[in-house]
Amino acid sequence: MSELKVGILSCSGEECLGGTISRLATRKVLEELQMVDTVTLCLPLYLAGGKEERNFAKVFPTISVDGCDKLCAKRSTEKYSGKINGSVDVSKIIGNENALNTKIVRNKDLTEEHFQMVEEVVSEIVKAISKISPDAYSGKTFKGCSCGDK
Amino acid sequence: MDKKVKVVPCSGIGKVFGLMAREAALETVIELCPEKSETVCLAYLVTGDKEVKEQIEGFNCITVDGCPKMCAAKNVSIAGGIVIEEIKVLDTVKEHKGKKFGSPTQLDADGEVVVNEIAAKIAKIINEKK
Numbered sequence: 001m002s003e004l005k006v007g008i009l010s011c012s013g014e015e016c017l018g019g020t021i022s023r024l025a026t027r028k029v030l031e032e033l034q035m036v037d038t039v040t041l042c043l044p045l046y047l048a049g050g051k052e053e054r055n056f057a058k059v060f061p062t063i064s065v066d067g068c069d070k071l072c073a074k075r076s077t078e079k080y081s082g083k084i085n086g087s088v089d090v091s092k093i094i095g096n097e098n099a100l101n102t103k104i105v106r107n108k109d110l111t112e113e114h115f116q117m118v119e120e121v122v123s124e125i126v127k128a129i130s131k132i133s134p135d136a137y138s139g140k141t142f143k144g145c146s147c148g149d150k
Numbered sequence: 151m152d153k154k155v156k157v158v159p160c161s162g163i164g165k166v167f168g169l170m171a172r173e174a175a176l177e178t179v180i181e182l183c184p185e186k187s188e189t190v191c192l193a194y195l196v197t198g199d200k201e202v203k204e205q206i207e208g209f210n211c212i213t214v215d216g217c218p219k220m221c222a223a224k225n226v227s228i229a230g231g232i233v234i235e236e237i238k239v240l241d242t243v244k245e246h247k248g249k250k251f252g253s254p255t256q257l258d259a260d261g262e263v264v265v266n267e268i269a270a271k272i273a274k275i276i277n278e279k280k
Contacts, residue, residue, distance in 0.1 A: 012161040013191035014172060023163060023172075027255040042162045043193045044221035047228055072193040079197070106176045107169070107256065 005037045006129050007060035009084075011073040012043065018067025018090045018099030020107065021114065025090070025121035026065050029129075036129060043073055046080040057081035061136035063128045065121070066090060068099050085136055086128035093120050154188045155276050156206055156231060159214040160222040161192060166251045167216030167239045170261060174239070174268035175214045182273040187212075192222055195229045206231040210279065212272055213237065235275050242268050 010026035013019025030038050039060065045053040056062065057077050064074035064087040074087045091099035094117045104110065159175035162168020179187045194202045207230035213222035214237040223236045242264050243251070251261035 010163060011191070011193040012163060012172070013193055014159060014161060014175065014189045015191045015194075019161075019191060019193075023161065024255065026163065031255065040163050042160065042164065042168065042219075042221055044160060044196050044225045045219065047196055048219055048221040048224040070194060070197075070199075072191065072197050076193065076196045103180075106173055106180065108173070108262070 005039050005060055006132065007056055007062035008038055008040050008065060008125065009043055009056075009062060009073045009077050010040070010065045011067050013067045013072065014105065015102060016067060016099060017101040017104050017114070018094070020067070020105050020110070021094060021099075021117050021121055022065045022067040022073075022088075022090050024107075024115075024118045025088075025125060028118060028122050029125050033126065033129075035126075038129075043076060046076055054080050055082075057084055061085040061132045063088065063125060063132075065125060069096075085132050088121065088124045088128055090117075090121055093117070093124055153209075154186060155183075155234075155279065156190050156209055156211040156226075157187050157214065157272060157276075158190055158192055158195070158211055158222050158226050158231075160216050160219075162216040162221070163254060165216060166254050166257070166261060167243065169216075169254050169257060170239050170243075170251065170265050170268065171214040171216040171222070171237075173257065173262075173265045174237075174272065177265060177269035178272045178276070182269055183276045186276050187272075192225060195225050198229075203229050208232065210234045212275060214268065214272070215239065234279065235272075237268060237272060239264075239268060242271070 211231035252258035
């Protein structure tokens with residue numbers, strides 16, 4: 001049976017809150033989403049990694065999750081790996097002022113308000129996944145990010 | 151000209167060590183050495199945009215990597231940054247055998263301990279450089 005997996009690529013930007021929210025929302029979808037299996041890849045592996053990593057978006061229908069409107073995850077994925085099937089811009093969900101907050105970036109500084117933002121982004125990722133056409137699934141396999149097990 | 155040392159973590163999303171790299175870098179630039187260091191989004195570096203290359207090209211950088219792929223170190227070098235130190239999270243983790251550090255989403259107390267140790271190492275390098 002072919003693997004019905006969706007790839008989710010987060011920018012995980014270190015400079016601002018939007019990157020932290022993108023990372024946490026992506027992790028939450030990976031850990032909790034039941035409707036479809038999900039897999040991720042560390043974005044910098046496109047340059048540091050090999051052919052398998054660069055084929056990521058060719059193998060999986062892929063959603064990018066970006067913390068700000070630079071859309072680094074979306075642009076890099078399309079540049080190195082192929083067309084993506086959907087994208088989520090966190091700054092459009094939580095607002096630019098929040099997304100570009102450079103003071104609250106560490107996990108330990110997050111409050112309930114920020115975790116609510118994570119939930120909102122999770123909802124948008126799930127919506128993006130639900131819009132993927134069944135034809136987008138290639139059925140090929142990929143073991144997941146080299147740095148981890150999913 | 152901004153001469154702050156750039157501290158760039160991998161922020162790997164698959165294992166706890168990526169989160170530890172991220173939190174250690176942020177602890178350094180936000181808490182320990184805000185006047186002497188700053189971070190740059192690694193994902194932005196990967197785009198190869200001219201603006202981000204200008205932010206890093208020719209500047210002293212410390213990279214923090216959570217796995218042997220060394221994504222942060224490689225990408226900073228590709229972008230023209232001068233990598234003065236490659237921090238490997240696993241080097242510090244080895245000193246804490248048997249401990250549980252948390253998940254890629256959330257650190258446990260022992261994870262925080264290691265993060266603080268790594269951040270202190272980075273801060274020491276930055277302070278000795280200046």
